[in-house]
Amino acid sequence: MKGVLLVNLGSPESPTPKDVKPYLDEFLMDKYVIDVPFLLRALLVRGIILQTRPKKSAAAYAKIWWDEGSPLVVISKRMFAKVKQQVEIPVALAMRYGNPSILSGLQELRDKGVTEVLLFPLYPQHAMASTTTILVLAEELRKKHFPEMKFTSVPAFYNKPDYLQNLADSIKGHLQGYDYDHLLFSYHGIPERHIRKTDITKSHCKIDGSCCNTPSPAHEFCYRHQCYETTKQVVKLLGIPEGKYSQTFQSRLAGDKWLTPYTDVEVNKMPEKGIKKLAVVTPAFVSDCLETLEEIAMEANHEFKVHGGEEFLAIPCLNDGDDWCKTVSKWINNWAMSKNLNY
Structure with missing residues (x-):
């Protein structure tokens, strides 16, 4: 059975x-x-x-x-x-x-x-x-x-049509009636060495800005590529123009090089760039948790406003939708x- x-x-x-x-x-x-x-x-x-x-x-x-x-x-x-x-x-x-x-x-x-x-x-x-x-x-x-x-x-x-449509529909529903300046895709962070360790080709992943866009068998297990692909496909489904969205990685430990750009650093810089109304989605998780509810909805929200932001919308995960x-x-x-x- x-x-x-x-x-x-x-x-x-x-x-x-x-x-x-x-x-x-x-x-x-x-x-x-x-x-x-x-x-x-x-x-x-x-x-x-x-x-x-x-x-x-x-x-x-x-x-x-x-x-x-x-x-x-x-x-x-x-x-x-x-x-x-x-x-x-x-x-x-x-x-x-x-x-x-x-x-x-x-x-x-x-x-x-x-x-x-x-x-x-x-x-x-x-x-x-x-x-x-x-x-x-x-x-x-x-x-x-x-x-x-x-x-x-x-x-x-990450690239399955049903999942991508669910994610896009969820984002669209929460953005309904919200005149946001920018949509941030914030993913859980991992050390760069994890990317290289999961590279089954042992040579493709250089984390140099191009490898994630170059077709390779390595992408089957490449977290970084899969995050960028999720963002790319969801943005396409939602019709969000270039410049109105970006992608970052949250969470890191001192002493190691983790995936960049960092969520907290980028969020704090946004108000001075004219981004006053920010919406954040966390597609590395299907269920809201400490990283989405405390780190994003509370801490990032607070820091964004401390640095001059006006409105912050934390979009819930898919949860039990x-x-x-x-x-x-x-x-x-x-x-x-x-x-x-x-x-």
């Missing part, structure tokens, strides 16, 4: 340092997130970051926390409930970090008689720190606990009825 495991990022159990610390430990000790040797990673994470970061992160989580719990988990559960009603096969929900775990999700499917699982990472673009880590952990768990299971995984869907849930259900049903994943 076939079944599906939807997998999102995850969240602490509560917005307190006590619960944020183990969550951050699991997250940051992941070798696909901080990809340095174990001892160095342990020294960096457990010897330095976890000494101060949990308190700061807990305060950030507290600002966005809902009565029902973590926004990302709550939204994921709402989406899961809608998808479950529209598909013919068993579906389970899991988080890469925290609960419900991938192990519990796979166990739930096995208890229902599932032997063939569609792993569905809820990330439009492929990255080591998101897609790869999900697939690697799932395979480790399969070998240890579920040897009878067979896995198929959903590839990055009906059209997006229908798209996910359609992809699942297509897979369930055939041997291949057909978008």
Whole structure:
């Protein structure tokens, strides 16, 4: 029997340092997130970051926390409930970090008689720190606990027509009646070395301004290319003229070279360029989370206005929107009825 495991990022159990610390430990000790040797990673994470970061992160989580719990988990559960009603096969929900775990999700499917699982990472673009880590952990768990299971995984869907139309329609709906000066596409940031590590050609990705526009097999796993392609296709669907939109990357750690331009730097410079009404969309996420609700909707909003901006619109992610849930259900049903994943 076939079944599906939807997998999102995850969240602490509560917005307190006590619960944020183990969550951050699991997250940051992941070798696909901080990809340095174990001892160095342990020294960096457990010897330095976890000494101060949990308190700061807990305060950030507290600002966005809902009565029902973590926004990302709550939204994921709402989406899961809608998808479950529209598909013919068993579906389970899991988080890469925290609960419900991938192990519990796979166990739930096995208890229902599932032997063939569609792993569905809820990330439009492929990255080591998101897609790869999900697939690697799932395979480790399969070998240890579920040897009878067979896995198929959903590839990055950044360029799939249904997804792009859903994203464009969502943006258009939220921009309705809003006379914005500029639309910013802000993507999650990753270290440049991750781009080179996922280059299957070992030579294409130079991050020089041209490689992302030059056709290559490397693009199948190139996060940077896939982000720019998402922006390009959505802008085309919306008919946004050149100069009225741009793309940036948010989040970075000191000491490494991360993808540029940086969201905070660019947002702070916009008012002096005459951009007084800014709209921001975050297409690296399908569910609103700490990075979209606190980092963008609160912090970037505040800094934009401090630097002279007047209006700031944070466009929500696709979340549990009906059209997006229908798209996910359609992809699942297509897979369930055939041997291949057909978008």
